[in-house]
Amino acid sequence: MAAKNIKKATVIIVSCFVILFAGEEFFRRVLGGLAGSYPFVESWEFYAKENDVIKAIEEFKSENPNLRPIKDTSFRNSYWYYIDFYYPDTKQTVHAWVRPGENEFTTDLAFVSLSSSDTTKEDKLINKDFWYLANKREINKFKTLIIDKLENKLYSTK
Numbered sequence: 001m002a003a004k005n006i007k008k009a010t011v012i013i014v015s016c017f018v019i020l021f022a023g024e025e026f027f028r029r030v031l032g033g034l035a036g037s038y039p040f041v042e043s044w045e046f047y048a049k050e051n052d053v054i055k056a057i058e059e060f061k062s063e064n065p066n067l068r069p070i071k072d073t074s075f076r077n078s079y080w081y082y083i084d085f086y087y088p089d090t091k092q093t094v095h096a097w098v099r100p101g102e103n104e105f106t107t108d109l110a111f112v113s114l115s116s117s118d119t120t121k122e123d124k125l126i127n128k129d130f131w132y133l134a135n136k137r138e139i140n141k142f143k144t145l146i147i148d149k150l151e152n153k154l155y156s157t158k
Contacts, residue, residue: 052154
């Protein structure tokens with residue numbers, strides 16, 4: 001009798017985890033994209049002026065030429081400064097943008113999408129087109145290769 005109750009409880013717990021995971025994926029990939037121009041981005045806030053962040057990014061790309069795309073299409077379009085990075089290991093271009101933060105002393109940097117060297121494929125939006133683990137892996141890779149190093153560059157005292 002006790003074994004039957006344990007089995008029933010295990011089935012209920014596993015079912016709850018599956019439902020919660022499926023719900024999280026639904027909210028992240030479908031409902032997460034209802035607001036704003038870029039609803040699926042993963043963003044970070046820097047405590048620095050926008051011009052200082054852009055300058056740090058350009059210096060970072062100069063110091064790490066392997067992270068500079070072959071066709072570097074960084075440009076300003078009104079509110080956003082679009083910037084690209086390159087992952088030489090996977091031959092992917094990383095699309096991001098920088099914009100002013102909540103005040104003049106903060107800046108937001110967002111990871112938007114990845115595109116492959118195969119021009120027939122569409123960009124894959126972060127937080128939308130990747131499954132849960134692949135999405136976490138891509139965000140962690142961007143944070144490790146780019147965000148952490150930019151933070152060190154911006155916040156280090158020389």
